[in-house]
Amino acid sequence: MSQTQAPLTYEEIVRLPKVLLHDHLDGGVRPSTVAQLADETGYDGLPTSDPSQLAQWFRENADSGSLVRYLETFAHTVGVMQTADALRRVAREAVEDLAADGVVYAEIRYAPEQHLEQGLSLDDVVEAVNAGLREGESLAAEQRRTIRARALLTAMRHAAKSTEIAELxxxxxxxxxxGFDIAGAEAGNPPTRHLDAFEYLRREDAHFTIHAGEAFGLPSIWEAIQWCGAERLGHGIRIVDDIEGLGTSRVQLGRLASYVRDRRIPLELCPSSNVQTGAATSVAAHPITQLRDLRFRITVNTDNRLMSDTSMSREMWLLVQDAGWDREDLRWVTINAMKSAFLPFDERLAIIEEQIKPGYEAR
Structure with a gap:
């Protein structure tokens, strides 16, 4: 940081344009909406119906340090997202919340196969979420905020619907x-089990990312890239296992780490979430800063705004406060994310030139 440059305030960060590539729809529901939908749909599994207590419950249970326990909290949000109206509402509110936080482009992911318990078809689920995304964009525009929101359809690693979801x-x-994504517990569920889906997507010139290198190590990343052809890595934090001397003056990249950096494969890093699941000890110690210094194609993301009680502004604020990041760092990762978005090149370039660069130049 320049000696003459004052540290960014949280309010300044909120005003900066942001790009979000890794955000789960069922991980970003408003606590009040969870409670209301539970009442409307007859879901009786919530630990409490009080929104403030519910928000605290989600955060505390997600703070266990275990990815397995972290994932268990989703039973409640998915439980109330089983009707078209509920899905539409959650998607609309997600876009509204992101726009209010300064996000100008977002890819919001969800698993359609998890929303079929009350008779919806896969197509019904997608059409309801799509409608909600469009409504959210319109409501944001009415408030003079510009956001483009798109969906990533996620298949579950432990299930057998990946090709069907890819076709969807x-x-x-x-x-x-x-585009497409695959998620769920990595250990014991390698992405290569779903090669048919990835080969289909490549034949169809379709985009896809793969959750890899979050709680499991280099083999997961290697399979995602070299066997499955992932364009981006969901998390990918464990790429540091292939870097010797990280944080010292004698850094040595292994072959896989070199390949990821050389090919500019984007890492969808989620600092607060990684701390919660035990992949990092703190935001200050998170390897995102060392990976920034080594010029990997890193991006900053929220993962699950409800479970982490976070936002894009908060993730950026933590990096500024705890890891010494400045405006130029935030600008760089924002442009990285926009370059890496699953959006046509001319549209990506327009957002960079017309929204991101002017937004970071403004004071």
């Missing part, structure tokens, strides 16, 4: 769906 993503790629 291709079917709706001209209607709000940006």
């Amino acid at each position: 993503a291709v079917r709706y790629r001209d209607d709000e769906v940006a």
Whole structure:
């Protein structure tokens, strides 16, 4: 940071344009909406119906340090997202919340197969979420905020619907769906089990990212890239296992780390979430800063705004406060994210030139 440059305030960060590539729809529901939808849909599994207590419950249970326990909190949000109206509302509110936080482009991911318990079809789920995304964009525009929101359709690693979900993503790629993702517990569920889905997506010129290198190490990253052809890595934090001397003057990249950096494969890093699941000890010690210094194609993301009680502004604020980041660092990772978005090149360039660069130049 320059000696003459004052540290960014939280309010300044909120005003900066942001790009979000890794945000789960079922991980970003408003606590009040969870409570209201539970009442409306008859879901009786919530630990409490008080929104403030519910928010605290989600945060405390997600803070266990275990990815498995972290994922268990989603049973409640998914439980109330089983109707078209609920899905539409949650998607609309997600876009509103992101726009209010200064996000100008977002890819919001969810697993359609998890929302079929009350009779919806996969197409019903996608169409309800798409409608909510469009409504959220319109409501943001009414408040003089500009945001483009698109969906990533996620398949679950432990299930057998990946090809069906991949086909769904291709079917709706001209209607709000940006691409495909695969998620769930990494250990014991390698992405290579779903090669048919990835080969189909590549034949169809479709975009996809893969959750890899979050709680499991280099083999997960290697398979995601070299076997499955991932364009981006969801998290990818464990790439540091292939870097010797990280944080010292004698850094040595292994072959996989070198490949990831050389090919500019984007890492969808989520600092607060990684601390919660035990992938990092703190935001200050998170390897995102060392990976920045080594010029990996890093991006900053929220992962699950409800479970981490976070936002893009808060993630950036923590990096400024705890890891010494400045405006130029935030600008760089924002442009990185926009370059890496699953959006046509001319549209990415327009957002960079017309929204991001002017937004970071303004004081």
